[in-house]
Amino acid sequence: MDATLVAIIAAVVKSAIVIAALLTIFAYMTLIERRVLARFQRRVGPNRAGPFGLLQPLADGMKMAFKEQIIPTRARRLVFVIAPSISVFVALAAFAVVPLGSPTAWGSSPTARAWAPLVADVNVGILYILALSSLAVYGIVLGGWSSGNHYSLLGALRSAAQMVSYEVSIGLAIAGVLMFAGTLSMVGIVQAQVQQGIWFILAQPLGFILYFIAATAEVNRAPFDLPEAEQELVAGYLTEFSGLRWSLYQMSEYINMITAASVAATLFFGGWTLGGLDGIPGIPFVWYTIKVAVVLFVFIWMRATLPRIRYDQLMRLGWQLLLPLAVLNLVVTAAVVAFDVPWWISTIFSLIVLAIGGIVYYVRRRRVEPSAQPSDEALRLALPTSVRLVRIDSSASAATARQPAEVSPN
Amino acid sequence: MTIDVPAVAFWVIAIILVGSALAVVVMPKIVHAALFLVAVFGAAAGIYVLLNAEFIAIVQVLIYAGAVTILILFAIMLTQNSMSRVSNPFSGQWWLAGLICVLLAAGIIFAVNSSPMAAGAASDALPLANAAGGTVVKLGQLLYSPFAYSYVLPFEIASVVLLVAIVGAIMIGREE
Amino acid sequence: MPDYVPVLILMGLALAFAILVTLVTFVFGPKKPTPEKLAPYECGIEEIEPPRQRFPVKYLTTGMLFIIFDVEAAAILPLAILMRQLKVLGFVELLIFAVVLIVPFFYVWRKGAFTWE
Numbered sequence: 001m002d003a004t005l006v007a008i009i010a011a012v013v014k015s016a017i018v019i020a021a022l023l024t025i026f027a028y029m030t031l032i033e034r035r036v037l038a039r040f041q042r043r044v045g046p047n048r049a050g051p052f053g054l055l056q057p058l059a060d061g062m063k064m065a066f067k068e069q070i071i072p073t074r075a076r077r078l079v080f081v082i083a084p085s086i087s088v089f090v091a092l093a094a095f096a097v098v099p100l101g102s103p104t105a106w107g108s109s110p111t112a113r114a115w116a117p118l119v120a121d122v123n124v125g126i127l128y129i130l131a132l133s134s135l136a137v138y139g140i141v142l143g144g145w146s147s148g149n150h151y152s153l154l155g156a157l158r159s160a161a162q163m164v165s166y167e168v169s170i171g172l173a174i175a176g177v178l179m180f181a182g183t184l185s186m187v188g189i190v191q192a193q194v195q196q197g198i199w200f201i202l203a204q205p206l207g208f209i210l211y212f213i214a215a216t217a218e219v220n221r222a223p224f225d226l227p228e229a230e231q232e233l234v235a236g237y238l239t240e241f242s243g244l245r246w247s248l249y250q251m252s253e254y255i256n257m258i259t260a261a262s263v264a265a266t267l268f269f270g271g272w273t274l275g276g277l278d279g280i281p282g283i284p285f286v287w288y289t290i291k292v293a294v295v296l297f298v299f300i301w302m303r304a305t306l307p308r309i310r311y312d313q314l315m316r317l318g319w320q321l322l323l324p325l326a327v328l329n330l331v332v333t334a335a336v337v338a339f340d341v342p343w344w345i346s347t348i349f350s351l352i353v354l355a356i357g358g359i360v361y362y363v364r365r366r367r368v369e370p371s372a373q374p375s376d377e378a379l380r381l382a383l384p385t386s387v388r389l390v391r392i393d394s395s396a397s398a399a400t401a402r403q404p405a406e407v408s409p410n
Numbered sequence: 411m412t413i414d415v416p417a418v419a420f421w422v423i424a425i426i427l428v429g430s431a432l433a434v435v436v437m438p439k440i441v442h443a444a445l446f447l448v449a450v451f452g453a454a455a456g457i458y459v460l461l462n463a464e465f466i467a468i469v470q471v472l473i474y475a476g477a478v479t480i481l482i483l484f485a486i487m488l489t490q491n492s493m494s495r496v497s498n499p500f501s502g503q504w505w506l507a508g509l510i511c512v513l514l515a516a517g518i519i520f521a522v523n524s525s526p527m528a529a530g531a532a533s534d535a536l537p538l539a540n541a542a543g544g545t546v547v548k549l550g551q552l553l554y555s556p557f558a559y560s561y562v563l564p565f566e567i568a569s570v571v572l573l574v575a576i577v578g579a580i581m582i583g584r585e586e
Numbered sequence: 587m588p589d590y591v592p593v594l595i596l597m598g599l600a601l602a603f604a605i606l607v608t609l610v611t612f613v614f615g616p617k618k619p620t621p622e623k624l625a626p627y628e629c630g631i632e633e634i635e636p637p638r639q640r641f642p643v644k645y646l647t648t649g650m651l652f653i654i655f656d657v658e659a660a661a662i663l664p665l666a667i668l669m670r671q672l673k674v675l676g677f678v679e680l681l682i683f684a685v686v687l688i689v690p691f692f693y694v695w696r697k698g699a700f701t702w703e
Contacts, residue, residue, distance in 0.1 A: 011592035015599045068615045073624045079441060085604035092600035096593045120592040123546055127468040127663065128593075134476030134656075138448065141480070145441070145487050149626040157487070161645050164480060164652040171659035179669040184546055239627050244611035248604070312702035315648075319700040323655070324691070330662070331684055337669045338677035419594065459590050469660050477656045481649040488641045550664035554672055554679060562679060568661065569686040575654050576690040580697050583647030 003110050010114040018119055019092055026254040027057035033300050040304035067243030074148030075240065083146060084241065084248035087139025091252035091259070094132035097125040098262045099187050101272045101284040117285065118187070125186035126178070129263060130171055133218060136256060137163045140220075140227060143249070144237030155236025158311065159220060159227030165318040166217040166224075172326035173210035176333035177267045180204070180343065190271035196343070201268040203336075203343040206329045206350035208268045210322055212298075215260040217318065220253060222303035226311055261295035262288075325353065420460055427453035444482050451475040465546045647699055658687055 031046065031053060038045030049055040071077060101117035122128060137160050144156020177200045178184065181192040193199055201208045217224035228236035238249055265271060269291045272284035309317070329350070336346040430449035437443040451474040458467035501507070553561045662680065669676045694700070 008591065008595070011595045012599070015592065015596040018596065019599055019603060065611060065614050066616075067611075068617065069612055070619075070624065072626050073621075074626050076439075076441070079445070081608065085608050088607075089597075089600045089604045092603065093593075093597045096596045119596050120589055122464065122589045122593065124464045124468045127465075127472065131468050131471040131476060134472055135448075137476075137480060138445075138483075141483060141487075142441075142445070145483075147626070149628075151627070153487075157641060157645055160480060160484065161648045164477070164649060167476075168652060168655040168659055171656070171663065175659070175662055175666040178663060178666040182667050182670050184663070184667055234627065243615055244607055248607060315700055315702050319651075320695060324688075327684055327688065330666075331681060334666075334669055334677050334680045338673050340673070419591070456594075465664065472660055473653070473656060477649075477653045481646070481653060484646055484649050488643075488646065546664055547667065550668040551671075554665050554668055554676060565661070565679065566682050566686070569658075569683045572654050572658060573686055573690045576651065576687075576694055579647060579650035579654065580694055580699060583643050583650065583699070 003114075006111055007114045011119065014115075014119050015096075018095060022092060022095060022255050022258065023251070025258060026251050027061065029254050029258075029296070030060070030250070031056050033303075036297070036300050037304050040301075061247070064244045064247045069245065070240070070242050072148060072240050076146040076148065079142050079146035080240075081245075083139055083143035084245040084252075085139075086142065087136065087252040088248045088255070090132055090135045090139065091255040094129050094136075094259050095255065095262070096120050097122055097128050097186050098259065099190065099266065099271060100288050103187055121185060121187045124184045126174065126184050126189070126263070126267070129259065130167070133170075133256065133259070134164075134167055136218075136252070139249070139252060140237050143241065144227075147237070147240035149240050151234045151239045152237050155227045155233045155239070158233075159237060162220070162224065162226060162314060162318075163218055165315060166214040166322070169210060169214040169318060169322040169326050170218060172323070172330055173207050173214060174263075174267060175326075175330050176204045176207040176346070179333050179337045186266050186271070189267055190273060193270045194273055198343060199268060199270045203346050204268065204329070204333070204350065205347060206325065206353050207333070208264070209354065210326050210329065211268070212264065214318070214322055215264070216299065216302065217314070219256040219260050221257060221299055223306035223308050224314060225308060226314060257296065257299055258292065261292045261299070264295050265291035328353070416460055419456070423453050423456040423460070427457065440486055441483070444479060444486060447482070448475050448479050451479065462545055465549055644699075644702065651694065651699060655687075658683075 034056075035045040035047075035053065045053070046056045047053040049059045071080060096119045099118040099121065103113055103116045103118060103121050106112040106115055140159045140163075141156045144152040144154075144159070147153070177189065180196070180200055180203055181189040183189060183192065189200075220227050226236075227233075228238055233239075238246060241249060265288060271291075272288040274287045332349050333346050335341075336343065427450060430446045430453060433446040434443045434450060437446060451470055455467040455470040455475075458464070458470060553565055555562075662683065665672075665676060665680055665683075669680075672679070
């Protein structure tokens with residue numbers, strides 16, 4: 001058979017597998033997230049459908065498929081109908097360059113390379129993901145705008161400003177890794193980590209933290225889920241959507257999350273490699289899965305732990321903290337790479353910056369004026385009778401009174 | 411059986427590109443026109459990929475589709491007229507625009523067919539693509555290395571241009 | 587170029603999937619519209635006015651600043667991957683570029699472009 005034809009067939013099969021796998025993972029991510037969140041809150045979570053609730057995603061999917069598609073009279077029909085499709089298309093397409101294993105995993109003949117466990121290895125891999133994730137904002141903005149609803153429009157505007165603000169930080173935060181790697185290809189970055197014998201998180205702890213915060217905001221996850229802040233905006237841009245088209249938005253959010261986790265695993269944690277065991281078939285994929293799963297777990301953990309931040313805090317954090325720190329990290333890393341000094345110099349620098357950040361945060365938290373803390377009596381009055389289940393004794397209220405300080409350290 | 415993949419890809423992309431570009435002009439609602447503009451940028455990126463200009467293709471998507479069009483959408487959504495039924499009306503002078511387009515197209519076709527720089531010479535440009543690390547590294551060397559081509563000065567001047575743009579953005583966005 | 591064919595194929599399949607789901611959901615779902623159901627969601631109260639009022643120009647300023655810093659990032663990334671080859675010279679280029687952009691950044695900061703009430 002012709003090599004071109006083999007390559008095309010292989011690409012079709014692999015793409016289909018990738019899409020099916022992402023959809024399955026999305027479905028089970030929703031279940032895992034609900035179960036894990038339930039554990040955090042000392043509940044049990046959905047466990048009725050099938051063993052351990054394993055059939056829950058299936059049940060949810062069936063239910064969604066048979067829901068009515070409501071198109072409000074005020075909606076701009078065409079845009080309203082296609083907006084979720086744009087979102088999910090962009091999310092799926094961004095995954096094309098994520099390597100799940102070495103391109104020479106099955107050997108280096110053209111046929112073996114065609115069936116390697118990655119859809120494509122392009123020279124501009126990481127930029128491709130950045131570019132596609134910059135398109136993710138369209139689905140949300142158009143969906144919110146076309147709904148013809150106050151909440152939707154506000155959610156869309158917020159999310160657009162939020163996503164563009166954090167995108168710059170992502171680009172600059174990963175520049176440090178690219179300097180060490182010397183390539184934009186995802187496969188090349190993993191190979192550079194093998195060659196230099198380190199995971200780039202060791203050289204770039206600050207870069208990783210900046211990337212992680214910015215990526216969380218970029219995929220609209222808690223504590224940055226302002227576009228769908230339910231206290232103020234009902235469900236933000238999702239308000240008027242129902243059934244499977246609502247699911248498409250959820251789907252794209254989770255797939256973007258998986259892509260962000262994959263980028264973190266590839267850039268900072270050595271992708272599919274660990275300890276020279278990648279020669280054994282299947283092992284690289286296991287490493288990759290473990291690394292991505294850990295990052296995804298941290299996403300869920302943050303959602304359970306951190307309160308949602310205010311919009312002005314969000315914009316300040318993105319522009320006034322992440323962006324300058326990313327530029328600082330960039331310049332220092334450039335110095336380390338350009339003057340050819342050992343990589344751990346940039347590690348030390350990162351740790352110093354992180355330590356200073358920690359100290360500043362701690363000091364500012366201490367400095368909240370006593371008057372800003374509610375008195376016991378005020379706290380007692382603030383709670384409506386219906387939720388006053390616990391007697392507020394002074395030790396408990398002291399613990400509660402510190403809560404507002406944690407929410408807004410400034 | 412052989413498939414001429416680049417040729418197939420070119421025709422698919424070209425049809426999408428021209429169709430979307432026409433749609434940008436004729437769509438009666440301006441938001442739809444802006445959406446087709448995204449498709450135009452995406453298809454143009456596809457053409458760049460066919461020309462082995464990967465970096466330009468990605469930047470096309472990143473900057474034009476991902477940033478400039480977002481700004482256009484912002485501007486459309488922030489103004490009131492976007493709700494009206496015909497927000498992208500035809501100008502009375504559409505025939506003049508059409509005439510200019512035809513003349514421009516004729517000029518481009520003539521230039522492509524007669525210039526020694528065009529089609530026939532394309533194969534000379536290919537070594538660039540086969541350089542180690544692809545066109546991005548080669549492009550970077552041309553841009554940033556003073557020993558190769560030296561576009562270092564224009565690169566630094568570009569930062570001054572961006573500086574002016576930042577100040578301009580602040581002046582435009584004044585609230586008072 | 588051949589590297590991008592699989593990408594294009596994945597995009598095609600993703601597009602097909604997105605369209606398919608949208609069609610499926612309109613075929614399977616019931617269609618029982620009522621005027622109340624099709625009204626914009628307002629938490630059960632009557633809507634006072636449609637969402638037509640203008641929005642703060644701040645969003646537009648943020649968008650413009652984003653384009654500029656995005657261009658900056660796009661210009662820095664090819665320089666970043668060449669840092670090992672260009673050595674000190676690359677560092678100096680980056681430093682000049684960064685400093686020229688940090689100055690207006692702080693100007694914009696002082697002007698309050700990042701401060702939302």
